[in-house]
Every structure is written in C-alpha cells, then in structure tokens.
Amino acid sequence: MRIAVFSAESSGSGAARAMRRLVAGLTKRGHHVDLLVPADGKAPASAIQFLAEDDAPEAMALARFVEDYYIPRRRSPLSDTLFSAQSRGYDLGRFDWLRSYDVLNLHWVQNFLNPEAIAGLMNIGRPVVFTLHDMAPFTGGCHYAAGCDGYAGDCAPCPQLNDDALELPRAQLALKRRAYARPHVAAVAPSRWLAGAAARSGVFAAGSVHHLWNSVETDVFRPLDPGKARAAFGIDPDARTILFGAYHNSERRKGFRHLLAAIRRLRLRPEIGRLLDDGRLKILIFGQATPEMAEEGLPVVDLGYVVEDEKLTQAYNAATLVVLPSLEDNQPNILLEAMACGTPVVSFAVGGMVDVIKDGINGRLAPAFDIAALAQAMFQLLMDPAQAAALGAEARRDMVEHAALDVQARNYEALFEKMMASPGLAPAAAERAAQPVEHKGQGAILVPDPVSPRVTRPEVRAAYERYTSGTDRYITPEAAAAARLAALDSEMTSLSDQLDHQADLLLSSRSWRLSRLTGLGSGVTLRQITGMGSVSEKLWAVWAVLNSRRWDAMAPLRLVTRLLRGRDRR
Numbered sequence: 001m002r003i004a005v006f007s008a009e010s011s012g013s014g015a016a017r018a019m020r021r022l023v024a025g026l027t028k029r030g031h032h033v034d035l036l037v038p039a040d041g042k043a044p045a046s047a048i049q050f051l052a053e054d055d056a057p058e059a060m061a062l063a064r065f066v067e068d069y070y071i072p073r074r075r076s077p078l079s080d081t082l083f084s085a086q087s088r089g090y091d092l093g094r095f096d097w098l099r100s101y102d103v104l105n106l107h108w109v110q111n112f113l114n115p116e117a118i119a120g121l122m123n124i125g126r127p128v129v130f131t132l133h134d135m136a137p138f139t140g141g142c143h144y145a146a147g148c149d150g151y152a153g154d155c156a157p158c159p160q161l162n163d164d165a166l167e168l169p170r171a172q173l174a175l176k177r178r179a180y181a182r183p184h185v186a187a188v189a190p191s192r193w194l195a196g197a198a199a200r201s202g203v204f205a206a207g208s209v210h211h212l213w214n215s216v217e218t219d220v221f222r223p224l225d226p227g228k229a230r231a232a233f234g235i236d237p238d239a240r241t242i243l244f245g246a247y248h249n250s251e252r253r254k255g256f257r258h259l260l261a262a263i264r265r266l267r268l269r270p271e272i273g274r275l276l277d278d279g280r281l282k283i284l285i286f287g288q289a290t291p292e293m294a295e296e297g298l299p300v301v302d303l304g305y306v307v308e309d310e311k312l313t314q315a316y317n318a319a320t321l322v323v324l325p326s327l328e329d330n331q332p333n334i335l336l337e338a339m340a341c342g343t344p345v346v347s348f349a350v351g352g353m354v355d356v357i358k359d360g361i362n363g364r365l366a367p368a369f370d371i372a373a374l375a376q377a378m379f380q381l382l383m384d385p386a387q388a389a390a391l392g393a394e395a396r397r398d399m400v401e402h403a404a405l406d407v408q409a410r411n412y413e414a415l416f417e418k419m420m421a422s423p424g425l426a427p428a429a430a431e432r433a434a435q436p437v438e439h440k441g442q443g444a445i446l447v448p449d450p451v452s453p454r455v456t457r458p459e460v461r462a463a464y465e466r467y468t469s470g471t472d473r474y475i476t477p478e479a480a481a482a483a484r485l486a487a488l489d490s491e492m493t494s495l496s497d498q499l500d501h502q503a504d505l506l507l508s509s510r511s512w513r514l515s516r517l518t519g520l521g522s523g524v525t526l527r528q529i530t531g532m533g534s535v536s537e538k539l540w541a542v543w544a545v546l547n548s549r550r551w552d553a554m555a556p557l558r559l560v561t562r563l564l565r566g567r568d569r570r
Contacts, residue, residue, distance in 0.1 A: 001102040001416060002032045006092075006121075008112035010035060010043045012307075014333050015108035015133035018190075021215045022105075022131065025409030034101075038090070038112050039444035050090050052449035059451035063087040065464045066168070066455050071141075074161045079146040080252050083160055085168045086114040086141065087455040091448045093120025101126060103416045108133045110143075115172065116452050119179035127419035129412075130187040130204075132194055134330060137187065138176065138201035140169025144253055144328050145197075152200045166463060171454045173203070181205045184422055186415065190214045190331035191352025210415060213355075215408035216336040218400050220309045221316070223342035223392075229317035233301055235282050240275060240382045243319035243343075245286040245306075245334055255325030255348070258371055260292055262325070265375035267298075271383055281382070286315060316341035320388050321381045325374060326350060336403050339363070339395035344388050346377045362395040492535050499538040503529040506545055511554040511561075 005023055009016040026033050039049040054060055066085050075083065090112060092098065104126050106118065113121070122128050134143040140155030142148075148159050155169035186208045189195035195211040198204060227237030235241065244259055263283070266272045275281035276299070283293060286303035294300045306312050316322065322338040324347040331352035338345050339362065347353040349365040357363040364381065366373035381388040401407075420427075454460075466472040506512060507526045529541045545551055 001413075001420070002034075002100065003103050003105055003416070004034050004036055004098060004101040005105045005107065006036045006109055006113060007107040008038060008109050009040075010037050010047060012042070013108065017333055018133065018214045019107040019131070021217065021405055022408060022412065024217075025215055025405035026412065028406065029409050029413060031413070036092070049444040050092070050447045051444035052088075052090060053446050054449065056451060059456050060088075062455050062460055062464055063451045065467060066460065069467060070166070070463065071161065071168070074164060076160050076162050078148075078160050079142065079144065080250075081146070082110070082136075082143045083141050084110060084136070084143075085172060085452075085455065086110070086136075087452050088449050089114030089117030089452070091117055091120060091450055093117065093123055094447075096124075099124050099126065102420055104128045105412075106130050106137075110136065114452055115175045115179055116450070122179065122182060122185060125425060126184070127416065127422065127425065128185045129415065129419065130185075132187055132189045132198060132330070135194070135197060137180075138173075138198050138203040140171075140173040142169075146253070146328065149197075149200070151197070152202070166459055168454070173201075175454065176203045177201075183208075184419065184425055186210060186419060188212050188412070188415070191355055193351045193354075194330050212411045212415070213403055213408060214331050214333070214336060215405045216333070216340045216399060216403050217309070218340050218404045221313050221337045221340035221399075223396060224313065224317040226317055226320075229314045232314055233284070233303070233318055235301065235318060236280060239280045239282050240385065241282045241284055241319045241321075242378065242382070243284040243286075243315060243322045243338070244324075245303075245315075245322075253326060253328045255327050256292075258327070258348075258369065258374065259323055259325045260296070261371045262323075262375040262378060263293075263298065264296070265372060266379055266382075269379060272379070275382075284315060284319060286312075312337060313341055316343045319343050320385060321346055321378060323347070323374070323378060324353065326353070327369065329353065331356065336399060339392075340399040340403070342389075342392040342396040344381060344391035344395055346374065346381065348374065356398075358394075358398075360391075362391055362398050364391070496535050496538060499535065499542055500530045503538070503542055503545070506542065511558050512545075512551070514557065515550045515554045 003026060005019065007016060007019050010020070023033050023035060035044070035047040037043045037047050037049055039051045043049050066087050071083060071085060088111070092113070098104070098121070104121055106113065106128065109118075118128075130137050135145055135151070136143045139145060139151040140158060142158075142160050145151060146160065150156070150158060150169075151173060155173040156167050158164055158169040161169070180203050183205060185204065187198050187204050188210050189198055190211075190213055192211050195209050199209045230237050230239060230241065242263075244256075250256065267276070272281065279299070282299050282301055284301045284303060285293065286306045303311075303315060306315060316338045319338070322334065322343050322345045324332065324335060324345050326332065326348065327350065329351040335345055335347070335353065335356055339356070345353075345357060345363045347357060347363070347365060348368050348370070350368050353365065357365050359365040364377035366377050381391070463472065503526055507524075507529075524541055524545060529538055532538050532541065
C-alpha cells in the first residue's frame with residue numbers, strides 16, 4: 001500500500017525518532033511510504049517538503065500575538081510543557097494528488113497542521129490515522145495535561161492558563177470534536193493510559209482509538225559487554241552506574257527533582273557512602289543536563305546530547321540501571337531502548353511505563369511519586385548487580401517479542417487494511433491510475449498557511465489592539481511577584497535611608513555627645529550603623545541607642561532643654 005506520513009519534524013525529537021522507526025518497519029514490509037514535512041533544511045532528500053506562503057500579514061500578526069504573547073504570558077505554574085492554540089496550519093487538503101495514497105498517517109504535527117488543516121485532509125476521503133505522541137491532538141492545547149481531565153469536558157476554565165478571557169482551549173477542543181469524530185479517522189496510542197485519555201476526550205469516534213506499541217531497532221539497541229561499555233566512558237568496569245536521560249531534563253514532568261530527592265536518600269545509606277568513597281558509583285546523564293547533580297557533590301558523567309545510536313547503546317550498556325522518574329509520560333524511547341539493551345529500568349508506575357515494565361520481572365516500578373520507594377528500588381539493584389542483570393535479560397526478551405520494528409509495522413498494517421475496507425471510501429488505486437504524481441526531489445512545494453478563524457475572531461482582534469496600544473495591563477503571577485519584589489526593594493531602600501538619617505540625628509545630638517561624660521560605655525558609631533547591610537540590623541542598632549543606659553542618663557538634660565525652648569517660644 002501507499003502511505004503518506006505527516007510530521008512536523010524529521011529528526012531530533014523523540015516523536016520524530018519514533019516516527020522514523022514506524023516508517024522503517026513499514027518500508028521493510030514492502031509498503032511505499034512517503035514522508036511529508038515542512039521545509040526546514042533538516043529533512044531527508046527523499047521527503048516531500050512544503051514551504052508556507054505568508055499572504056495574510058494581518059492574520060499572521062494575530063497568530064503571533066496569540067502564540068508568542070497571549071498564551072506565554074498567561075501560563076500558570078501547573079506545567080512548563082508545551083501549550084499551543086495551534087493557530088496556523090499548511091493547507092495540504094487542496095492537493096488532489098494526496099488521493100493517490102491509501103492511508104494518511106499523522107504524527108507530531110505542531111506548527112505544521114492545525115485542526116482546520118487536518119480537517120481538510122480528512123475531506124479527501126482517505127483513512128486518516130493519528131499516531132499519538134502526546135495529548136495535543138485531543139485537548140484544548142496542552143501537550144500533557146498535568147493531571148487535569150478537562151479535555152473530557154470542555155477545557156474551561158483551563159488550569160494551565162490564567163485569566164483566559166478568550167477561552168482559546170474551549171474553542172479548540174470543540175473544533176476537534178466536530179472535525180475528527182468520523183468513521184474513517186482513527187487514533188493509535190502507544191500506551192493504555194494515553195489511549196484511555198483519548199477515548200474519554202470524545203474527539204474521536206467511539207471504538208476508533210487503538211493501543212499499539214512503539215518500536216525499537218532490536219538489532220541496533222542490543223546487549224554489549226558492560227565492562228567494556230563503561231571503560232569507553234572512562235568509568236571503572238566494576239563500578240555501579242545509574243543512567244538518567246531526557247531531551248530536556250529541566251521539564252518538570254520528566255521528574256528530575258524527584259530523581260535528585262531519591263539520590264539524596266540513597267546517599268544516607270552506608271553502603272552507598274562506601275561506594276562513593278571508593279569511587280565505584282557513577283551517575284551518567286545525557287540530554288540537557290542540569291547542574292544540580294554536580295552541585296550535590298555527586299560523581300556525574302555528563303554525556304551531553306547523544307544522537308548516535310551506537311553511543312546511546314554504549315551508554316545503556318554502561319548502566320547498572322536506568323532511572324526514569326517521569327511524572328507523566330506516554331511510552332518514552334528511552335524505556336524501550338534501555339530494555340532492548342538488557343538494562344533494567346526503574347520508574348514510577350505512571351503512563352506507559354506500566355504497560356512495559358513488569359515489577360520484579362523485567363524492571364522495577366515504584367508507586368507514583370513515591371520517592372522513598374523509587375530510592376529503595378534503585379538501591380536494591382545497585383547492591384545486587386546479578387539481580388539487575390537478570391531483570392535486564394528478561395527486558396531484552398520482551399522487547400524482541402513485543403517492540404521489534406516488524407511487530408509494530410504488522411500491527412499498523414492490519415489496522416490500515418481494516419480501515420481501507422471501510423464502506424464509503426473509494427479505493428486509492430483508481431486515483432493513482434488517473435493522476436500519478438511524483439513530488440520527491442522537486443524542491444519545496446509552496447502552500448498557503450492560513451490562520452484559524454478561532455484566532456481571527458473579533459475578541460482576539462480586540463485583545464490584540466489592547467496589546468499593541470499598550471492598554472493590555474495583564475501581568476502573569478511571575479511578573480506580579482517581580483513587581484511586588486521591586487516595590488518591596490524600593491520600600492526597604494527608603495527605610496534604610498530613613499534609619500541612616502535618624503541615626504545621624506541621634507548620634508550627632510548634643511545629648512549623645514555629652515553622654516560620653518557619664519562613662520556608661522562608648523556605644524555604636526554612625527559609621528557602623530550606615531555600614532550595616534540590612535534594614536533589620538540598622539533598626540535594632542537605632543533601637544539599642546534609644547534604650548541604652550547612656551541615652552537614658554541624659555533624659556533630664558533633654559527635658560530641661562525642651563522646657564527652655566518652650567518658654568522661649570512664648
């Protein structure tokens with residue numbers, strides 16, 4: 001069959017990596033697969049590329065306002081994962097030659113295809129299959145919901161946006177429900193968790209959400225000699241090693257803070273302390289490593305960004321265990337890759353991890369967000385490398401059986417064939433005979449990139465005008481906190497200056513100067529008070545002067561002075 005695969009990225013991200021594996025598996029099974037992507041300079045020469053035509057500057061300005069200002073300024077602290085109004089999308093449904101494909105398979109299409117553009121593809125009358133890499137295809141804009149199930153309702157109010165007067169998530173979710181719930185549209189989720197969420201959303205027709213695993217190259221990601229793998233990174237072959245990796249370790253849902261807390265617990269164990277003292281415990285990190293681990297004084301081996309499969313394979317094999325403390329996740333590539341290499345994974349029992357990891361058999365699962373349990377599972381494998389190796393061997397067997405490229409491709413092939421046989425869909429073979437089209441190697445195809453009507457409605461235009469005129473005074477909680485801190489800092493500076501002035505009046509007064517004759521202590525000096533670094537110190541210093549015996553001793557003189565001044569005024 002002929003399959004068109006749509007993706008916003010062809011390399012780099014985890015979603016693109018998973019997409020390429022499906023393409024490879026289907027191609028090996030003899031199917032003709034074309035990759036359709038935006039022209040970004042990174043796409044392979046074999047891909048069909050599209051270049052957007054910007055012919056509506058006013059509408060584009062509204063889209064940029066929504067994506068670059070309105071949403072970022074209103075993000076709540078609930079999540080720092082991507083959120084988008086999906087305001088623009090390439091109008092690919094206008095190309096009749098897409099009818100020559102048997103199936104259209106959509107992957108991660110952010111900034112490439114928005115709901116309106118996807119609806120246009122659905123109108124050409126071919127089976128459309130979403131491969132879900134996150135929650136964005138069936139929510140009002142969040143890519144991960146951070147525990148919210150508003151997508152099962154109307155996404156209003158959205159807990160990830162503050163003061164969303166335009167209710168953008170509600171409008172986007174409503175459009176998806178109208179556009180996607182068709183008999184010839186299906187969704188594939190690699191995890192049961194994501195499949196369940198997609199089904200509850202009401203975006204797809206009943207029974208059209210399927211659970212099919214992602215895949216991994218089990219011939220590339222394979223067991224190697226652990227000692228040699230460690231030596232390749234300059235690590236003692238007999239050392240115990242923990243591997244953690246993510247494309248962005250700073251993203252909160254990846255659980256780096258929970259990992260750090262678990263490792264702090266590990267350090268309290270005498271056995272771990274001895275391993276550290278002997279230099280026989282290392283922590284490997286790849287991706288965007290954060291400095292906190294090194295600041296803890298832990299022996300970190302920072303591998304940076306690793307994109308080469310062979311180096312990734314070495315890293316997995318160098319690890320006694322891989323820890324995956326995600327708080328919310330689908331079916332991470334790291335999970336399948338590590339297990340294919342025969343390295344056990346320790347994870348929270350969340351998302352797609354519970355589909356793949358069988359606790360105590362091919363890895364370890366800790367109750368969701370239970371840091372103590374996560375640390376205990378890591379400790380047991382570190383102290384018993386033989387057990388870790390046994391779990392890893394079982395993990396390898398499971399990946400060969402359930403996650404090989406051909407297994408995934410066969411499952412998709414069966415789904416595609418079933419959808420192609422749906423009543424009401426004309427066979428693509430007739431279209432191919434009528435207009436065979438070859439677009440590879442012809443350069444990027446120019447295509448309109450219209451802005452969604454959701455973004456050009458009057459309410460958004462009014463908000464944009466307030467923004468451009470400077471009357472939009474909306475500030476985020478972070479900006480409000482910064483403003484409060486600035487005001488407090490100004491107030492403290494003013495108070496500090498006032499205390500310096502009061503100290504000058506006190507210590508330069510006749511009463512204080514004469515009090516030296518009492519012999520009741522030298523007291524603080526003006527230079528000492530003005531040199532103090534904090535307002536509280538200055539306040540206590542001035543208070544100490546006013547409550548000193550030296551100051552009290554001169555009270556009669558101050559009283560007589562006031563009486564004399566009062567008589568002179570009369």
